[in-house]
Amino acid sequence: MAETNPAPRDPAPSAAGIAAAWQRERPGTPTESIEIVTPLWWLGKLFADDRGRVLREAGIDAATLDLLSVVRRSGPPYALSTREIAARTLVTAGAVSQRVARAEREGLVRRTPGTTGRRTVLVELTDAGHALIERSVDAVLGREASLVQGLTEQERAALTGLLGKLLEDVRQRVARRPE
Amino acid sequence: MAETNPAPRDPAPSAAGIAAAWQRERPGTPTESIEIVTPLWWLGKLFADDRGRVLREAGIDAATLDLLSVVRRSGPPYALSTREIAARTLVTAGAVSQRVARAEREGLVRRTPGTTGRRTVLVELTDAGHALIERSVDAVLGREASLVQGLTEQERAALTGLLGKLLEDVRQRVARRPE
DNA sequence: TGCTCTACGTTTAGATCTAAACGTACACGC
DNA sequence: GCGTGTACGTTTAGATCTAAACGTAGAGCA
Structure with missing residues (x-):
């Protein structure tokens, strides 16, 4: 039998309770x-x-969505270097290499020698990859949009602002490590 | 050479930019x-x-901290069943079993047959485990507290409120899956 | 021209998690 | 009393990630 994480029958744990x-x-x-x-x-x-869950129904996994999305979003010619992808998706270059290998095996992307100097490798969307991301992105983002509807317009704006401010601030504090 | 995720030299990516x-x-x-x-x-x-990073210096990893914390926080007699731990830490019971096995190997916890009916197994802190969590928790929470200082008192309160509301709401929407 | 140093992508080893299959103790109905 | 089902912890197989080791292409410089 499956062993998914059981929905907590007990009152859902709260952060306030932990504190x-x-x-x-x-x-x-x-x-x-x-x-x-x-x-x-x-x-x-x-x-x-x-x-x-949404992605499983669309026949794609989160890692691949992440990869195809970042390339698709970069606009024509839909091609990015491994390093660039790593920086934008917050995973290591090694992981990107593996993700690309998987996606390539499925015919979603293609590796091409970068035309620009350096020894860069460009990851490019195939037609199948382009079609797949086109098909999935609305499903994922639409679902997420529906999940945040519990907050009013004003609350969402406030949350966006606070998260943005905190993110920028924490980034700086973490960058200059001390204290 | 190490290959950590390089600090983005480019302007840090922004969510607004992605949208x-x-x-x-x-x-x-x-x-x-x-x-x-x-x-x-x-x-x-x-x-x-x-x-x-903080934990590495304290000689403990996040999974173990998670385990010891939840048991320590439950108060005397510092013992919880595997299932209870799984529910509270948001990982599967299988993962808890493995975490406990590791922590037990390091002498931080002990498994004892649950006195209460059922075939429950209680995970109990050893003296070493108790000492370790006592030593680490202030370091971790203190560091985190310093990381959120970029927000004013009011902003932190507002963020807490919004996150709490969104969390509760999303939990419900995800529970009753439809739509 | 030739050497060295750096940047970059890939590969590999190891850790950890989830999902699923197990094995078993206990509760419950008949 | 006894079988049957369910709850629970553990084990196993498989996937994926990080960290580190590699191998190599170019840039810079003498």
């Missing part, structure tokens, strides 16, 4: 970040799992 | 969710990677 538990067990624990970082992580997982 | 690219390439693409889901994902990865 409270730490305070109860270890008064003074610095829990200020928990109610931001934890829901953020849970939401990421919820969206990722849901996206996985 | 704009889709609109340019495919006018009408439903991109409303991108500026929420994408930064949310990126922030999750930033926090996770940073946490990994």
Whole structure:
């Protein structure tokens, strides 16, 4: 029998509950970040799992969608170097190499020697790859759009602003490592 | 030579840029969710990677921290069943079993037959495990707290509220799958 | 011209997760 | 009392990722 992560019959765990538990067990624990970082992580997982379900029906997986999307979005001639793809998808170049190998095996992309100097390899969409991404992207983004409808227009705008600000700030703090 | 994900020398990619690219390439693409889901994902990865660095110095990994934390937080007698742990940490029971096996090999936890009926197995903290989590939790949470200082008190409260609301709402929409 | 150094893509080894198959203890109905 | 089903933890197979080792093409420079 399948063993998917059972839907919590208990009241869904809450970030506030976790912070409270730490305070109860270890008064003074610095829990200020928990109610931001934890829901953020849970939401990421919820969206990722849901996206996985949508993609399974579309006959594509998240890694391949990620790859085809970034190339498609870059516009004509729909070709990007491995390194460029790695930087834009937040995975290592090694992983990109493997993803490209898989997608190539399925006939979705093609590797061509980069015309520009350097020893770059361009990853290019085939017609099949182009058709597949065209077919999937609306399904994925449409579903995600429906998932955020619980927030009002104003709330979504506020959330977008706060996430953007936090992202930019955390990036800087993480970049200059100290403290 | 190492091949870590190079810090983007280019301007850091932005969610707004991705949405704009889709609109340019495919006018009408439903991109409303991108500026929420994408930064949310990126922030999750930033926090996770940073946490990994902090933990490496503390001599523990994220999976083990997750395990020890949930047991420690449950309070005396610091023992939880495998199933309970799986539900609270959002990984499958199989993964918990493997995590426990690793932690047990390192002497951080102990498996004891559950006294209560059923065939439950309780995972219990050893003294070493208790000491390790006690030593790590402030480091991790303290670092995270410092990472969210770029937001004002009010902004953090607003973000907490919005994330909480969205989380609850998305959970419901995902639970009753349809639409 | 020839040497060296750097950038880049690929390959490999190892870790960890999920999904599914198991094996078994206990509860429950007959 | 006894079979049957269900809950639970573990094991296994397979997928995918990261980190590191490679191999090589060009750029820069003497």
